[in-house]
Amino acid sequence: MIEVRNLTKSFDDKTVLHGVDATFYTGKTNLIIGQSGSGKTVLMKSLVGLLRPEEGEILFDGRDLLKMKRDEIADLRKEIGMLFQGSALFDSETVLGNVMFPLTMFSDMNRAQQRERAMFCIERVNLLGAENKYPSEISGGMQKRVAIARAISLNPRYLFCDEPNSGLDPKTSILIDELLSDITHEYDITTVINTHDMNSVLGIGENIIFINKGYREWVGDMSQIYNTSNEALNNFVFATRLFQEVREYVAEHGTIAKRKS
Amino acid sequence: MLLTESLATFGRYCMFMTRAFAIPDRWSVFGRRTIAEVSKLGIGSIPLVLIISVFIGAVCTIQMKLNTSSPLMPAYSVGLATREIILLEFSNSILCLILAGKVGSNIASEIGTMRVTEQIDALEIMGINSVNYLVMPKVLAFVCFMPVLVVFCMFTAILGGYGVAIFTDIISVSKYEYGIQAMFTEWYVWYAIIKSLFFAFIIVTISSFYGYYVKGGALEVGKASTDSVVSSSVFILLFDVILTKLLLQ
Ligand SMILES: Nc1ncnc2c1ncn2[C@@H]1O[C@H](COP(=O)(O)OP(=O)(O)OP(=O)(O)O)[C@@H](O)[C@H]1O
Numbered sequence: 001m002i003e004v005r006n007l008t009k010s011f012d013d014k015t016v017l018h019g020v021d022a023t024f025y026t027g028k029t030n031l032i033i034g035q036s037g038s039g040k041t042v043l044m045k046s047l048v049g050l051l052r053p054e055e056g057e058i059l060f061d062g063r064d065l066l067k068m069k070r071d072e073i074a075d076l077r078k079e080i081g082m083l084f085q086g087s088a089l090f091d092s093e094t095v096l097g098n099v100m101f102p103l104t105m106f107s108d109m110n111r112a113q114q115r116e117r118a119m120f121c122i123e124r125v126n127l128l129g130a131e132n133k134y135p136s137e138i139s140g141g142m143q144k145r146v147a148i149a150r151a152i153s154l155n156p157r158y159l160f161c162d163e164p165n166s167g168l169d170p171k172t173s174i175l176i177d178e179l180l181s182d183i184t185h186e187y188d189i190t191t192v193i194n195t196h197d198m199n200s201v202l203g204i205g206e207n208i209i210f211i212n213k214g215y216r217e218w219v220g221d222m223s224q225i226y227n228t229s230n231e232a233l234n235n236f237v238f239a240t241r242l243f244q245e246v247r248e249y250v251a252e253h254g255t256i257a258k259r260k261s
Numbered sequence: 262m263l264l265t266e267s268l269a270t271f272g273r274y275c276m277f278m279t280r281a282f283a284i285p286d287r288w289s290v291f292g293r294r295t296i297a298e299v300s301k302l303g304i305g306s307i308p309l310v311l312i313i314s315v316f317i318g319a320v321c322t323i324q325m326k327l328n329t330s331s332p333l334m335p336a337y338s339v340g341l342a343t344r345e346i347i348l349l350e351f352s353n354s355i356l357c358l359i360l361a362g363k364v365g366s367n368i369a370s371e372i373g374t375m376r377v378t379e380q381i382d383a384l385e386i387m388g389i390n391s392v393n394y395l396v397m398p399k400v401l402a403f404v405c406f407m408p409v410l411v412v413f414c415m416f417t418a419i420l421g422g423y424g425v426a427i428f429t430d431i432i433s434v435s436k437y438e439y440g441i442q443a444m445f446t447e448w449y450v451w452y453a454i455i456k457s458l459f460f461a462f463i464i465v466t467i468s469s470f471y472g473y474y475v476k477g478g479a480l481e482v483g484k485a486s487t488d489s490v491v492s493s494s495v496f497i498l499l500f501d502v503i504l505t506k507l508l509l510q
């Protein structure tokens with residue numbers, strides 16, 4: 001469980017996060033949603049210590065990140081996997097090299113085992129056959145999937161994904177969502193996902209935190225989102241015609257058929 | 262204002278260096294990266310060093326002959342003066358100024374690009390000391406390989422002058438041969454090598470420093486790469502004065 005209390009972060013004199021409170025549960029897919037520019041990436045980077053907030057507490061199962069020393073943070077980070085919005089793959093390594101990288105740095109496996117584990121992760125993101133290509137030789141969506149494979153290769157306890165399915169087609173997007181949801185439940189990971197993809201929100205949102213202009217505006221799960229009275233959230237979620245109709249359908253029939261059933 | 266800013270930058274450089282000099286997370290990875298850097302930064306510089314040294318050696322010989330032709334000077338002084346210039350300054354300071362352009366800009370743009378594409382953040386998030394991981398192999402590789410470049414430079418530059426003696430009638434081969442051996446001081450070779458070690462350190466650490474703290478995008482990476490060449494050149498010249506005073510007195 002990760003608890004965030006009163007998190008405030010500014011750049012120069014522009015405050016991006018205003019006293020955000022949030023709880024991210026273990027074994028659940030926790031979604032941070034919000035418009036472009038609302039502060040999702042800044043929140044996520046603060047959570048993992050890449051940005052230093054001016055105020056607040058970030059408790060990783062009780063351990064306060066903001067009070068840790070550099071080597072304590074390094075130790076904590078060995079339990080963290082992260083997917084960056086821009087993938088951040090190492091240009092000089094192949095797909096396989098990228099996925100194997102955390103294993104070579106931190107695991108006790110031998111080379112063959114590392115390779116096997118990496119190939120397993122590559123398979124889970126549907127990229128078999130691309131393992132010997134360089135990041136510059138594959139598409140943006142494929143890069144994203146490589147980055148996911150790299151983030152999960154060490155079986156992290158905490159998984160952070162900044163827009164895992166932006167730039168992916170709907171089908172691959174669902175595949176990635178399901179992968180993230182599956183590993184979260186399978187390995188009991190605390191997963192935090194930034195997204196503004198409504199399919200993900202309605203598909204895997206077990207704990208949804210809505211950020212609006214740097215304020216935490218709403219918290220709930222995917223079933224509560226249909227009948228929220230929060231205006232900002234309504235405008236955000238039901239911005240498209242399709243989702244307006246989905247809401248009407250749900251109001252009539254109670255629910256939509258579950259995707260995975 | 263300028264003073265406080267420079268002091269602040271120097272402070273950040275020192276903190277950067279303390280992070281660089283840490284125990285590597287994995288020795289095997291460190292070793293592999295160091296070897297890769299030797300090949301990229303060191304062996305990759307050999308063609309450039311070769312071309313420059315041959316030509317400068319030749320030009321030095323011609324200039325010496327043209328500008329010091331006086332009946333009072335023995336003919337072998339051309340070879341002798343060429344050798345001293347090459348050993349004392351060209352093979353280390355000038356060579357390193359040139360390498361600051363090649364190696365320094367390469368390092369700054371490589372690390373800078375990793376910074377703006379969040380690859381450094383990705384390293385940090387894995388719990389890796391990114392400064393140590395990126396900078397130490399480069400420092401070790403380039404500092405260790407530098408003496409090779411220096412000696413290679415001396416050798417090829419003197420060969421360049423030799424070429425002038427063979428292929429032109431500016432100076433006779435025997436006079437040149439005598440000149441390059443006359444009154445030889447072995448210490449000058451060591452002096453050149455010692456200086457070059459400092460210069461290599463300056464080039465790698467300053468350009469890494471500039472690359473590591475890039476903020477922004479591709480434009481800033483270009484600027485960092487230029488800045489790193491300027492700064493490392495200035496520091497090479499400054500240390501050239503200091504080291505010459507210390508080593509040759
Ligand atoms: N390094 C920075 N320096 C100054 N301002 C920044 C910096 N990073 C982010 N911001 C500002 O913080 C605000 C929130 O940015 P953030 O990247 O968190 O948005 P986001 O919610 O992730 O948007 P998107 O969905 O488009 O990725 C933006 O207004 C941005 O201008």
Ligand SMILES: [Mg+2]
Nearest residue numbers: 040041085162
């Ligand atoms: Mg973002």
